[in-house]
Amino acid sequence: MMTHAAPLPAAADRPTGLWLAGARGSVATTTVVGLLALQRGLVEPTGCATTRPPLDDVALPAWSRIHIGGHDVVSTPLETRADALADAGVLPHGVLAAVRPSLAGIDDAIKCRPDPAPGVDVQESAVRSLAADIADFRQRRGLERVVVVNVASTEPPCAEEAWHHDAGLLTQALADPGKVALPPSSATALAAIRAGCPYVNFTPSPGIRLPVLEKLVTAAGLPYAGSDGKTGQTLLRSALGPMFAARALRVRSWSGTNLLGGGDGATLAGCGAAASKLRSKSRAVTALFGDVTAPLHIDHVPDLGDVKVAWDHVAFEGFLGARMALQLSWTGYDSALAAPLVLDLCRLVAAAHAAGLAGPLTALGCFFKDPVGSNVHGFADQWRALTDWAATLPRAGRSR
Amino acid sequence: MMTHAAPLPAAADRPTGLWLAGARGSVATTTVVGLLALQRGLVEPTGCATTRPPLDDVALPAWSRIHIGGHDVVSTPLETRADALADAGVLPHGVLAAVRPSLAGIDDAIKCRPDPAPGVDVQESAVRSLAADIADFRQRRGLERVVVVNVASTEPPCAEEAWHHDAGLLTQALADPGKVALPPSSATALAAIRAGCPYVNFTPSPGIRLPVLEKLVTAAGLPYAGSDGKTGQTLLRSALGPMFAARALRVRSWSGTNLLGGGDGATLAGCGAAASKLRSKSRAVTALFGDVTAPLHIDHVPDLGDVKVAWDHVAFEGFLGARMALQLSWTGYDSALAAPLVLDLCRLVAAAHAAGLAGPLTALGCFFKDPVGSNVHGFADQWRALTDWAATLPRAGRSR
Amino acid sequence: MMTHAAPLPAAADRPTGLWLAGARGSVATTTVVGLLALQRGLVEPTGCATTRPPLDDVALPAWSRIHIGGHDVVSTPLETRADALADAGVLPHGVLAAVRPSLAGIDDAIKCRPDPAPGVDVQESAVRSLAADIADFRQRRGLERVVVVNVASTEPPCAEEAWHHDAGLLTQALADPGKVALPPSSATALAAIRAGCPYVNFTPSPGIRLPVLEKLVTAAGLPYAGSDGKTGQTLLRSALGPMFAARALRVRSWSGTNLLGGGDGATLAGCGAAASKLRSKSRAVTALFGDVTAPLHIDHVPDLGDVKVAWDHVAFEGFLGARMALQLSWTGYDSALAAPLVLDLCRLVAAAHAAGLAGPLTALGCFFKDPVGSNVHGFADQWRALTDWAATLPRAGRSR
């Protein structure tokens, strides 16, 4: 008989899995190399908000307790991608050299899973295999839990379907050899649910936001978060926008352009995926200022590599109608901005899962361009919501 | 026994004076023209934060209840200055035409008060006259209270003196014909205290921040606010800085340049006054990021007129040491940015006075580059402090 | 018998007509108001290259000798448009007030000519009427010559047709009531040719560039110039591009965005017209750097009014592959940039006509984004070609 039961183990004390969908992409590779470097104490955790007050006081999985798994449609070794990122200025050559021997081991934990072919495969088997892979990863490594994070290529928006709303219709669709029903990001979300894992959508792809999946995840008692990591231009907008509103300055237009190279740039040059991204990006401006003119472009400029350049022009009106303007130009490494957020999200979602929370984690809105379950876009308000929420989680000992 | 006691008059219901030190300058003239336009319903109160939720619910003096008085060292008619501001794009020609007939009346309420000459005059008599002018203005107009706001030219920092700390020594110094003791902004502050009026320093001049004056104002039961209106570059910095901190991005340098024409530009081209301004501006960066490299310049570029152009370059470091940069370029009309804040401050300080508050109004920090009594510089935190404080003030009826 | 013939009258000595196609638009209105102001000596000829050395020494029509005529599809009075331009900051209120009485007289010289309706009208009659209008204008005013300048709205590119190449087929097409054959800009060009007038295309519309028209104009012994006035972003590119080439710096991408309001912005928001403009703009980059990545956008931002904001990001590579970047941000009034070029072109083309030149005036390439008869895009080379050519023209007396 268990009496005087010891308190539930805090999240920070237990091994945690980080399962990356798109595990061989730039963001994933930067996350992996960065985690290895943090585990070895080679670098400061710059960019990781969970290592700074007040979040550093919350019981979260230590770097040493985080294990990487994942899947991807391609099988390029991590080392190959990491070398390219080092040449592009994202990964320091010295850091990569130090962690290089560990990359092959992580390669082994990444499954190659091509998307099922429409008209040939049923998607049900792909979902089932993926769920089994995740569960197997958890069991073999003795993990307390696994957080599934989607960092795969952006998908186009998907058209409304009847089976987006009904579990029975979904089951039929998945088993139909004539079609593949779910977008890959949503198939991953379903596999995560089946494996009993919380899910984070770091892209604007549909993911878990189909109504049927939102019902299933909540019914399963699992938390989820998303969508679309807020890494640059939208981050700036969400920090500056509320200032204009508080000062009663009238924003008349907020025009923007993004230049990006790399894989993400090539994907977003395809109109469909760009539509997802632009839709996600424009939500913040609309939420903050209503129906202002806000043209926005994403251009693929291959020579920029992993660099993203964002330019914003804000035309605003002040006292007595005075016309004024603000211009912003942001030059950043997309993967270097995203990777620490992936680690932060893994830790915070693990803590949410440990705390027994289910459904959309609205308190994590500051991480996303298009936050689930929230229309709050101002960064300061989002940050306050995060820290207020974090204050309700168990504390770590000060020995960290 | 208190029976049938009438409720205390709400601030909004009573006539309020706005006494402008530097009443013939660009900021003052824009404030005056703007107030007249608001009183006539000619323009929207763009830029006036007190007209927007949640502040619009607080009992504050209506536009129609605000009366302008003031003093200046020069006697140029307001109309002359207003015409120059219209040509410079700050004041719309149509609005100026509509309020022009009222300017002469306001001219009459502005005293010409040259600064006393060192070695000839005693400053005591200047202070006494100014206090009498303010009190006279209050009485003749039947005002409930007068808020004194310093919008005169920026003064250089002043060296430490013994009489900055001791009321007796101050009295002696003011009566000494051999010297003039107080900087003009501080003489105005002392006159305000003697006349029983709250004081706002909208410039980085010493004003009320000499310890002896801070003691006197608090002893007199009067509130005060300052210093140095946060209108542009520092406003942006205080909105963006906390975002970098929350995201654990390491700001390595924050370099800035200001180009401005007009009277303010000419004043600040003199090294002394620029030193005040630069000191005030750099406080925010230091408070937010500690000891980062933060060179800052103010250049006088006469052809820009009332336009101020501010450029900022922020070099920051992200995950794994990635080097990134943000550039900001702000083009605004200095007076158009300042004037609505002067009106907001007049209304809020009037409400504070009506509520019986004394000492530094730290809740008004969001209006200032160098907020009295506070080391909070992040705009969102300041805004929250303001709205929390405003929620403690009496409400206005919804009939406004 | 005429012997001892007097020398040919220099262009500067004779009255010259400036016939504006699109005479009620922003560029035309600014041109008209500016010319009136120059005739009265109210303003300096800022922006008019022909008033500066070495061009000021060439015999060109004086301001007082230039007479305005034109046509437009709309009939809005010039005064209405001029008032809007004054409110937008393009025309100084004082200047407009001074020339306002003369605007009605110019209105009288502008014909309202709606485009013929396809399926109803034959275009031949429209062309004939227009040619007659121009000839009538020349005769009534006693003008030595008339320069026709197209400043009407940008048209989409037109598909290739057989009658673009053959005068006979063209004649048939113009007379066919079932169709309207020529784009409006080309119909204007044909009318100009028939009236014996030189033609300038200040827009990227097809204009005179259909092969059949280029044959006709040359056969008629008339000079022509175009296309698409180089007023801002392309002007900068053509000044900076050759510097990169001369320095052997490798431009890797040249990305651009344009924000513009006003009528031009609305027209260019339609995909067809924007295609013309973008095609014209991209020619310079391709000519200068070959096949580099050069994404370019034009966004309609109505609140900007006549302001055009152009942003360019140039990624270039230096010694040992070092990656560097240049960003440009240009904020200008589109009509204020265009109008003095229209006046310059009128004067220079008049001089070319006086000198008996026929065919494309390649020496005028510096005025155009897409210069006829030339693949030289570098501004300095174009400028040198202009000044070399101008040196072959008759000199004016120094009395000007």
Place this chain on the structure above:
Amino acid sequence: MMTHAAPLPAAADRPTGLWLAGARGSVATTTVVGLLALQRGLVEPTGCATTRPPLDDVALPAWSRIHIGGHDVVSTPLETRADALADAGVLPHGVLAAVRPSLAGIDDAIKCRPDPAPGVDVQESAVRSLAADIADFRQRRGLERVVVVNVASTEPPCAEEAWHHDAGLLTQALADPGKVALPPSSATALAAIRAGCPYVNFTPSPGIRLPVLEKLVTAAGLPYAGSDGKTGQTLLRSALGPMFAARALRVRSWSGTNLLGGGDGATLAGCGAAASKLRSKSRAVTALFGDVTAPLHIDHVPDLGDVKVAWDHVAFEGFLGARMALQLSWTGYDSALAAPLVLDLCRLVAAAHAAGLAGPLTALGCFFKDPVGSNVHGFADQWRALTDWAATLPRAGRSR
């Protein structure tokens, strides 16, 4: 009697020395590593104007014929500096690895020469030793000629002295143990003259521009060039400025800021050296636009390393007084911009020497902020002067 005279050897055919004053600095190290990489065919000659038409047709020393020597006040090995430059992103790690074995050999050819101490040493001996070193380098390596290029730290402007104008007084001053007479850059110039070598001043230091040295160098039949390599902000200004002039646009102010880290930034943070640099920079604006407002700053921002960020704000006026603005932001690696110019200058000055030219090489003005013997600052005009001059030099065979 000269019979059977062999034709004069073409410059390209003979070994040429490049003697670097400041041979251990960033510019010199980048030059050395770059030359080694070019000699091995590891990189393209990006940034070297002499490798592109029309200059590639001139007979100039091939990369393989250029030998490096030099002196510096410090003795840090080139490898140490090169590693720092690789970490800073200036030198590619792979290129440095490939040429690393050759660096020690070049270290051996660099003399450590501390500046003589005032009051202790006579400078005459330092000048004599340096001249002997250069001559010795030429003889031992069997060089046809040596071009001395000053890339040492910028010196402050020097006050006018009598011995700046008189060779006899100079001789006395150099021999006086009580003082050191010449600035180091001028001592180097004198040593070059004595060794019979052409001299190039790539910095704004006084160098050869003291009148007495200009007389001596011309009397010696030697050519010289300078001053202050035009690498970034001034390069842009000289490309754009003439466009404004040609277009009759009135530049009203041209304001600039430079941020730079590295050794150059630290040197220029000292007021004296910055004064030299700012004086040199401002010459171009004044030459182009006359007496416009042109504030300019250089800030030392250590975290930027070798990166230089330059921001320019150009306020200009167009037709009818319309106010417009251009902003430029340039982010470049200072050493990567300078080094290919050093190589170009070495080759061109060698050709000038081979051609028997003496005195200031005004045709090389496009390389310099403050060109000797010329007030032409527009880049296109300078470029044309260079190519016109180059056309007078002997041609290389097409076999290069």
